[in-house]
Amino acid sequence: MQLTVRDVMNIDVIKGAKVRTAENLLHMRPVVSVSVIEMPVEDFVQKNELVLTTAIGCGKDVNLFLKFVQDIIHSQAAALVIATGRHVTEIPEEILHLAETCKFPIIEIPWEIRFADITQAVLSVLHNWYRASLKRSEELQKKLLNFFLHGATLSDAAEAIHQELGSPVVIVDKKGTVKGKSSESEPLLNKWERCFPPSAPESEVGNLHAIEDSIMQLKIQTSNKLQGYLLFSLPSEIPADSFLAIEKDPLWKHSLTAVALWFQREDAIEETKMRLKDDFVWTLAQGDFDSWDKVLSRAKSLDYNVLLPYVCILGFPENMEAIFKEAKSDETSFEHWFFGMTRSMEELMIQAGEALQRKTMITHQRDRFILFLEVPPDQIQQTVEEFLDLVEKRLVKLLPGLVMSWGIGENHAGVRTFRESFNDARIALDIGRRQKGPGHRSTYANTGLFRALLTLASNPEMQEITLSTIGALIDYENQRGLDLMNTLTAYIRNQGNVSQTARALNLHRQSLLYRLRKIESLTGRSLVDPDDLFLLELSIKLWTTGVILNQK
Numbered sequence: 001m002q003l004t005v006r007d008v009m010n011i012d013v014i015k016g017a018k019v020r021t022a023e024n025l026l027h028m029r030p031v032v033s034v035s036v037i038e039m040p041v042e043d044f045v046q047k048n049e050l051v052l053t054t055a056i057g058c059g060k061d062v063n064l065f066l067k068f069v070q071d072i073i074h075s076q077a078a079a080l081v082i083a084t085g086r087h088v089t090e091i092p093e094e095i096l097h098l099a100e101t102c103k104f105p106i107i108e109i110p111w112e113i114r115f116a117d118i119t120q121a122v123l124s125v126l127h128n129w130y131r132a133s134l135k136r137s138e139e140l141q142k143k144l145l146n147f148f149l150h151g152a153t154l155s156d157a158a159e160a161i162h163q164e165l166g167s168p169v170v171i172v173d174k175k176g177t178v179k180g181k182s183s184e185s186e187p188l189l190n191k192w193e194r195c196f197p198p199s200a201p202e203s204e205v206g207n208l209h210a211i212e213d214s215i216m217q218l219k220i221q222t223s224n225k226l227q228g229y230l231l232f233s234l235p236s237e238i239p240a241d242s243f244l245a246i247e248k249d250p251l252w253k254h255s256l257t258a259v260a261l262w263f264q265r266e267d268a269i270e271e272t273k274m275r276l277k278d279d280f281v282w283t284l285a286q287g288d289f290d291s292w293d294k295v296l297s298r299a300k301s302l303d304y305n306v307l308l309p310y311v312c313i314l315g316f317p318e319n320m321e322a323i324f325k326e327a328k329s330d331e332t333s334f335e336h337w338f339f340g341m342t343r344s345m346e347e348l349m350i351q352a353g354e355a356l357q358r359k360t361m362i363t364h365q366r367d368r369f370i371l372f373l374e375v376p377p378d379q380i381q382q383t384v385e386e387f388l389d390l391v392e393k394r395l396v397k398l399l400p401g402l403v404m405s406w407g408i409g410e411n412h413a414g415v416r417t418f419r420e421s422f423n424d425a426r427i428a429l430d431i432g433r434r435q436k437g438p439g440h441r442s443t444y445a446n447t448g449l450f451r452a453l454l455t456l457a458s459n460p461e462m463q464e465i466t467l468s469t470i471g472a473l474i475d476y477e478n479q480r481g482l483d484l485m486n487t488l489t490a491y492i493r494n495q496g497n498v499s500q501t502a503r504a505l506n507l508h509r510q511s512l513l514y515r516l517r518k519i520e521s522l523t524g525r526s527l528v529d530p531d532d533l534f535l536l537e538l539s540i541k542l543w544t545t546g547v548i549l550n551q552k
Helices: 023-028 062-074 091-103 115-149 153-164 185-193 239-249 250-286 293-299 318-326 334-355 380-398 418-436 445-457 459-482 485-492 500-503 511-522 528-546 547-551
Strands: 035-036 048-052 080-082 106-110 168-174 179-180 208-212 216-224 225-233 310-317 360-365 368-374 404-408 441-444
Touching: 035 216, 035 404, 062 091, 080 216, 091 106, 115 250, 153 179, 153 225, 153 250, 168 185, 179 250, 185 216, 185 225, 185 250, 216 239, 216 250, 225 250, 225 485, 250 293, 250 360, 250 368, 250 418, 250 485, 310 380, 310 418, 318 334, 334 360, 334 380, 368 380, 368 418, 380 404, 380 441, 404 418, 418 441, 418 445, 441 445, 445 528, 459 485, 459 511, 459 528, 485 511, 485 528, 500 511
Parallel strands: 035 048, 048 080, 080 106, 404 441
Antiparallel strands: 168 179, 168 225, 208 216, 216 225, 310 368, 310 404, 360 368
């Protein structure tokens, strides 16, 4: 593992040195570099650096000397080597007391030992250690790659790392699911599962994270995507803080690169399976299959049960681009972000179904989620509402501010009614968005009136009747800017009550009467004749469907 202060003390040139404090901790203090520092310290000392000094700037001022040593300790240096004999004849007791209290090693060397010799020797040892470590890590990487190519498991990989590291190893995915473990790892696994979450904070700097004094955690990443973690235990006598320098050990870089291959392969398999599921669900929705036997066979291979009663639900996210722009992410394109988010949203919908103990089949096609939800035939509406309540609660946590529109094809809920239920849900979604706008749930049954109006509005003769009834009214409104259509709608809604209509429109009674007379004049219809009122109301409803507007 990492070179320590204890190893440095075995170098010939420094064997005459005397350890004055924290001698029992030398094996816990990793050394990554060496430097010569005099006052002031400032930011010139890096973590785990062996510092050499003559303390020339301190003179006989003990307080100044204390400040100097405090700064060295604060910089998290590996140890402080003080040359005595000229500027410091004897290290003051106050200095030794401070270092002992902070468990920081102070080493005293005779003035005759040259710093250049120490620096050269330490750098040489560090260089040799790094070369040996690199060779060792490359050999381990080759072994792991060979394991991967020959179909070995992540437990085999964990065991190989264990043999090299000398410490038990556990490999988990980002959700905390164990993917592989070495021998002798049960105590590590039990302690980790009992006491700590499976992941370090995403803001954690670097790949190494100490989640407990005796448990270390390394991120496994591919293309900046977090895949999982490699956990290993430390001897109980070694604190985690003193072990963080191993992140620079090439052993970990090469090991994690090799281990990531297992996760990439699993991702590829999962992505292929997801595409097959997408195609299958889309085929069900389209009714595009040759025989029911083939459907049953494909469903079984994908772990779907198509013999249960299902209802189709379509979900349309209304403001994904706005959410992406608000996030101001420069790290990825909208397309890449959108693809990842849709997969995450699908996963949340599947989890919501599992939480309610309902089977789901889902795909994302043409910017819509197509979901088949298992429902009891006598509790369709209740089950769908409960499911969507749970889904929306989870989606808002994933994407705050998300607006979802839903179409529910409950009229054809049941067994082997996938295409019919999908068509119902599609109509419910389209009509619901036109009628109510974004962010609502619409069922096929509740769109009956609008569907009837659409059918009528597409009839040429009905279009001619509508235009002859309210066409002049619309032209006058466009030319003069007088809101006669809304006035007529409010009058009909209030069942011809002039006072209620005036209040609803916030108009003076005489102003309303003027408008009503103008409506009768332009349409040639009486507002007190039931048949004329029916035709006027029907014409307005047909006009608002938009079909006749396009014809005009």
